[in-house]
Amino acid sequence: MNRLFDNDWVGPALVCLVAVVGISILQPSFLSPFNILVLLSAIAVNMVIALGQLVIIAIGQMNLALGAFGGLVAICFVAVMELYGVPPVIALLIGLAIGTAAGAASGFVIARTGISAFIITLAGLQIFKGINLGITEAQPFYGVPQSVKDFGNHAIFGPIPWLIVPMIIASVGMWYLFNRLRIGRYILAVGGNRTAAELSGINITATIIWAHAISGLLAAIAGMMLVARLQIGQPTIGDDWLISSFAAPVIGGAVLAGGHVSVAGTFFGVVIIAIITQALVLFAIDPFVVQIVLGALILWAVGINRYREIRVAKLNEAR
Amino acid sequence: MTDVTADAMPARRQGSGLLRLLLSNEFGLAVLIAVAFGTFALTLPGFTSPFSLFTIGRQIGIDTMIGLAMMAVIVTGGLDLSVGAIGVCAAMVFGWLAQAMGVPLPIAVPMAILFGASLGFINGYAVVRSGVHSFIITLASMSIFFGIMIFLTKAQAFNQLPPEVTQFGKTRLFGMVSVLLVITLVVCVALSIFYRFTTLGRQMLAAGANPRAAELSGIRTGRVITACHMLTGALAALAGLMLTARTGAAVPSMAGHLGQDWLLPAFLAPVLGGTLLSGGRVSVIGTLLGAAFVTIMTSGLLLMRVGEFWILACLGLILLAAVLTDRLRQGVLRKRGLI
Numbered sequence: 055m056n057r058l059f060d061n062d063w064v065g066p067a068l069v070c071l072v073a074v075v076g077i078s079i080l081q082p083s084f085l086s087p088f089n090i091l092v093l094l095s096a097i098a099v100n101m102v103i104a105l106g107q108l109v110i111i112a113i114g115q116m117n118l119a120l121g122a123f124g125g126l127v128a129i130c131f132v133a134v135m136e137l138y139g140v141p142p143v144i145a146l147l148i149g150l151a152i153g154t155a156a157g158a159a160s161g162f163v164i165a166r167t168g169i170s171a172f173i174i175t176l177a178g179l180q181i182f183k184g185i186n187l188g189i190t191e192a193q194p195f196y197g198v199p200q201s202v203k204d205f206g207n208h209a210i211f212g213p214i215p216w217l218i219v220p221m222i223i224a225s226v227g228m229w230y231l232f233n234r235l236r237i238g239r240y241i242l243a244v245g246g247n248r249t250a251a252e253l254s255g256i257n258i259t260a261t262i263i264w265a266h267a268i269s270g271l272l273a274a275i276a277g278m279m280l281v282a283r284l285q286i287g288q289p290t291i292g293d294d295w296l297i298s299s300f301a302a303p304v305i306g307g308a309v310l311a312g313g314h315v316s317v318a319g320t321f322f323g324v325v326i327i328a329i330i331t332q333a334l335v336l337f338a339i340d341p342f343v344v345q346i347v348l349g350a351l352i353l354w355a356v357g358i359n360r361y362r363e364i365r366v367a368k369l370n371e372a373r
Numbered sequence: 374m375t376d377v378t379a380d381a382m383p384a385r386r387q388g389s390g391l392l393r394l395l396l397s398n399e400f401g402l403a404v405l406i407a408v409a410f411g412t413f414a415l416t417l418p419g420f421t422s423p424f425s426l427f428t429i430g431r432q433i434g435i436d437t438m439i440g441l442a443m444m445a446v447i448v449t450g451g452l453d454l455s456v457g458a459i460g461v462c463a464a465m466v467f468g469w470l471a472q473a474m475g476v477p478l479p480i481a482v483p484m485a486i487l488f489g490a491s492l493g494f495i496n497g498y499a500v501v502r503s504g505v506h507s508f509i510i511t512l513a514s515m516s517i518f519f520g521i522m523i524f525l526t527k528a529q530a531f532n533q534l535p536p537e538v539t540q541f542g543k544t545r546l547f548g549m550v551s552v553l554l555v556i557t558l559v560v561c562v563a564l565s566i567f568y569r570f571t572t573l574g575r576q577m578l579a580a581g582a583n584p585r586a587a588e589l590s591g592i593r594t595g596r597v598i599t600a601c602h603m604l605t606g607a608l609a610a611l612a613g614l615m616l617t618a619r620t621g622a623a624v625p626s627m628a629g630h631l632g633q634d635w636l637l638p639a640f641l642a643p644v645l646g647g648t649l650l651s652g653g654r655v656s657v658i659g660t661l662l663g664a665a666f667v668t669i670m671t672s673g674l675l676l677m678r679v680g681e682f683w684i685l686a687c688l689g690l691i692l693l694a695a696v697l698t699d700r701l702r703q704g705v706l707r708k709r710g711l712i
Contacts, residue, residue, distance in 0.1 A: 184686025
């Protein structure tokens with residue numbers, strides 16, 4: 055029993071279960087097919103965003119530019135379709151390439167100069183957001199093809215939206231990366247103990263660039279998913295990713311110092327945030343309260359993680 | 374100029390003093406400012422008009438204050454993402470006191486600053502007690518502070534402030550010096566004295582440079598770090614008030630969503646000015662020069678009709694260029710054995 059509770063995802067999963075049961079008793083429309091569809095669409099997008107931050111947390115850094123990557127990719131994705139008539143599949147590949155390249159570039163600067171990721175990604179945030187606004191002049195692109203709109207708003211069957219598909223691919227991919235692939239192991243090793251990783255022959259520079267490139271790729275996917283869902287190339291896409299991208303992994307038990315992450319935990323973190331956001335809407339509570347709740351959730355999760363760390367340390371001492 | 378730079382561990386001074394001065398961050402910035410200002414003054418008509426100088430000075434005053442607020446917490450090796458949220462919250466409290474409650478300004482202003490300091494205290498207390506990095510604590514608190522503020526104000530501005538507030542923001546000395554810039558200069562001098570000559574200021578630098586050593590030499594690091602966060606809160610509140618005086622209203626969106634718009638000026642000025650992100654070293658004059666450089670570049674680029682949307686990208690590039698140059702400078706200094 056105790057060993058079960060040492061899993062990162064069990065606590066958040068229990069919270070999800072209690073929240074779903076509690077809210078659906080108070081407000082039966084919570085479990086209506088339409089509401090589930092909306093909920094799952096929100097979860098799908100936010101999970102990919104959270105994974106984009108998770109891979110950087112794994113390496114012990116942070117990516118403030120995540121939203122700026124996503125926003126730039128989103129408007130480029132629509133712009134090439136609207137202005138040059140590029141088919142959606144090619145536009146998708148262009149978007150993925152831009153996100154990955156932007157991530158790799160910021161990873162390259164961080165790894166080669168050794169300047170803190172915070173400052174580099176803060177600069178990156180302004181640069182990419184600036185390019186975004188420079189291109190769009192804060193006006194949205196409207197020319198989203200019908201197929202893309204359908205992808206973002208139609209269900210596969212019942213209340214399961216198509217948007218779930220990229221989320222599942224990204225989640226399984228990240229799980230596979232961290233648990234089975236060498237580069238994922240390297241990322242965790244560098245995050246856990248950089249010196250030890252370096253001494254055991256891991257190429258630190260390459261690993262950091264990989265992590266940031268993957269982060270950029272995931273931001274690109276999330277940005278384009280949002281285009282499909284909103285049916286419009288909004289320049290403001292990505293502006294509000296910062297808090298939630300950290301909240302979900304932290305609630306899911308990620309250690310911010312790096313070296314330890316949980317994809318399943320992050321998923322339940324995303325679900326908790328989505329449920330709370332939805333519940334506030336259902337109960338007609340001021341949407342601004344979401345901000346307060348999100349902040350409180352981060353503090354609560356940090357407190358729990360801290361408590362577990364202390365408990366583990368005590369157990370180790372007792373042995 | 375290096376005199377004004379407060380350093381926890383006085384560097385070995387055997388190197389060539391002149392070269393050290395020439396390679397110092399502050400000197401480099403001063404040269405850059407002179408070059409930028411000279412170029413704009415010669416090529417852009419109207420750049421040196423009294424009104425233009427007044428607006429530039431006003432902007433320098435506000436941006437420096439935001440930078441100083443962040444600098445006060447960077448000293449400890451931490452950071453505070455919630456500066457913008459604190460600044461707006463304090464400005465809204467001021468607006469509520471001055472407009473809705475009719476509290477006289479000489480009382481409302483200190484109360485707003487005190488309110489900022491108490492929000493900073495909450496941050497500091499949470500950081501010290503939890504032992505979690507200030508990044509995540511202040512990420513949470515920026516969301517909470519801003520959320521509560523929007524919830525209480527219903528996103529409405531206080532735009533019927535006493536006329537003295539707007540009047541103050543418009544005041545010019547000698548026809549071109551903003552009174553806001555004067556306030557900032559006074560705070561700069563006070564902070565320089567604080568970090569150099571007072572016990573608490575020295576303790577802040579020591580706790581930032583090496584917390585363990587500071588603890589062993591009898592400094593109560595926890596309290597000192599909390600004090601740093603309070604200072605940050607107070608300075609952020611002051612910046613929020615200055616912005617209110619400039620706008621003539623306390624607006625919830627004046628620092629953008631969650632106060633994020635302040636993050637760039639907050640880090641740009643101290644980092645350009647040579648404050649170490651790892652803590653233990655501050656440069657008040659560097660922060661002032663950093664903010665001045667950014668403001669002059671922004672105004673110049675705007676006058677050149679670069680387009681305000683591209684300015685953001687330019688500022689990001691400036692920040693990137695600044696940290697890269699700093700790396701280069703340190704490399705040169707290290708090679709010559711100056712640090």
